[in-house]
Amino acid sequence: MRRGTATTTAAAGLAGLLALLPLGAQSQETDPSAPEARLTIGQQIAVEDGDLIGITPLDLNLRTGSRVQTIQFSLSAPFRLHDPDEDKSFALGDPQARLLLRRGARNSAIEAELGYRENDLDEEILFDDLSNEFVTLDGGRVAQTDARLTYVFGREAKLGGEFGLSWIRRDYSGTTDPDLDDSETRSGNVAFYLEPTPLVRARILAEASRTDGEVNDSRSDRYGVGASLQVDKLTNLDVELARTHIRREEGDGTVEQAEGPSLRLGLTRSRPLGDWSLSFGSDPGTAGRRENFNIGRTLELRRFTLTGQVGVTRFQDNYDPIFQIAYNQKLTEMSQVQASLRRAAVTDNDGDEALNTDITANYSRQISAVSSIAANIRYRESEVQSGDREDARSVSFGLDYSRALPNDFSLVAGANVIRSKDSDGTHDDEERVYLGVNRSFSFLR
Template sequence: MTRAARRRSGRPFRTVVAGLAVLLPLAAAAQDADPSAPGVQLTVGQQLAVEDGDLIGITPLDLSIRRATRAQVLQFNLSAPFHLNDPEEDSTFALGDPQGRLLFRRGARNAALEFELGYRENDLDREILFDDLSNEFVTLDGGRVAQTDARLTYVFGSQSKLGGEFGLSWLQRDYSGTTDPDLDDHETRSGNIAVYLEPTPLIRARILAEASRTDGDDGNDSRSNRYGAGASMQVDKLTNLDVELARTNIRRFDEGVLETAEGPSLRLGLTRARPLGDWSLSLGSEPGTAGRREDFNIGRNLELRRFDLSGQVGVTRFRDNYDPIFQISYRQEFSRVSQVQASLSRAGVTDDDGDEALNTDVAASYSRQISDVSTIAANIRYRESEVQSGDNQDARSVSFGLDYSRALPGDFALVAGANIIRSKDGDGERDDEDRVYLGVNRSFSFLR
């Protein structure tokens, strides 16, 4: 069976202050929240699945709670599927892949507070292909991973010349049943603070500081600090420039060996508005214990009546090697009942051990409402990691999914589908998974 996972990656600290204008939608979203949104929705069902020749009974349980006013939003989502006779579980009746998330957001005209707490547990084969983990390495391994995370963000001074942002985040990942020694349990704590100043109506400057700490059970620890300054400037009516210059310090213990990196980091972004969409240019340079990585991109967005298209092309430099990078996304609504989405990206990533890789990600999906009561959807995703430093193997994995749903009387719904996964690593090792399922769900709504 395909197994894919790599520890939370990106630079040791990826929560980068991108400007107060990016963070202020916290307040706007709270003010614009729909008070008439449904209060509680519960979905239960019974499904039969055939996976690799084994017949499995699945009882999905999904709970959604949402309470909203113009000033605040409280939202809770829980998914807890129960499995019967699953050969991968230790008992006959077991909890499958539980997931839960709590979100609280409160906003005012000049400030916003957001808190989020989440938990999820799943097989490693679904960690990369069915979750948005674009910065993880693809590896083939068995077992499961449980992730608990929390985040707190506070923004103030949104309508004044002096403002700021304060953020804290925590992540715990626990692995079980794995054979890869690099998949060790670890905890990451990070925080950031930024102060924004507006000396003129066309310039918004910022002073920032960031820190991250990762502690692994195997003794491999990582420390990262970053501090600097930046500014967002309106060059003219059509052009905006954002520049950030910082000092980065990284200390990492890998199997008892101390690895360090220190130096300046530069980020530059330029956008120019055009009638059909924006042009953009970005430049980044970041130090790392395995070498400095530099990225350069040119992008274009097109917003037409029939479809949206955006793309970036560029080059990344690592250890004097140049590799092309790109990102393309496409979305089109053929009619009110059908739409298609597709994306293609290739980018350099760094994990907590300082290992570097080039990740390629291809995804496409199509959905169509066949009638007033039935819908069909298909999706495909391909992921590949080309390792540039470290002892990991190159690996690639592809998945295909087909889902069908049909509304039945009495708030019942018929669901059916199939999932196929194929994977292979640099040593030629292959892992496959096939699942076909059929079932009936029913939804209950309360407190509307």
């Protein structure tokens, strides 16, 4: 099976990139609004599960724009040599690309995004955008293509709104899990905002989603009203009441439907060191109604930031604790630590319910003006509450080192380990050690 590659500095800007893959040296912070064109190419040697593989990372970052317009493009195309899991001696690894166009004025903005990524399923743990997915242990691969278009107007007016369209295509190959169904999801949303008084901003909303799979199809519609109210100078209340309809059809012709009201409440109160928050949500589902209740607190101090939420979720008359904690501290001028813990209820496109637990910790240190080191760990677990999926868990650890060399060269080295297991005893272990040299070329500067 093809493993993820050692990435370089330019790959760090790609949305959805593997969070634990090695990064190249970054000598200084760059201005995110400045034009940039950067190409990075290198040669690396990796030992993956006992096999010696050559890797040639190729990464490209482009960014240009003005005060009202931004264009960004990122591409990662790593090539692999003598990979035993490939039919050819020279093959493309896990390609990823993303294009973002944004144009905005004071009162309106339009944004379009197009992306593609391909990777092994057992490395899904490394992606940050999978909070609503189950942990999957399977030996196949997945390719995802997505597109999004959003238009917002009247952001500072008494009458405004937003329109959104999105499309996602997921294609699986080499898999054995019947729940991994090739699918195409199309969704859209519209909302209109009215501000009858300076303290009240009301809204009318409608959402629709359609997922067509090779086996299962899913449909959902949601429409309703809501309002944000400023109770006093420190307190804000947000209320939303909607009607939701869900319909799912399985491959054997079985149809599951659910319809009912959706209620969401949010209360925030500002304090000198951070906000207090309270939230409640109740939504219907084909496997039962889900209700979530949370109390949160944010602390913003001079040396660190701490955000926490604790609550309970109710599903099929069962109550389970849910929580979310995020910690960020700059230890010294040369080092930083980040950690997060999250447990939340999720529902996949087939209507299966689970409790997902996600733990991450990252430490980085600038050893000198030209070298840095980073360590990270991530744990993900899915406890299935409805459906025929297996409980599964994965943990990964990464240690990466980079050193800047003359003439825009950089030395990169590190190791990554992944350990996975599901409730029927299936194991999936991956190990990789790599060493290489990268070269970067910068333009437009």
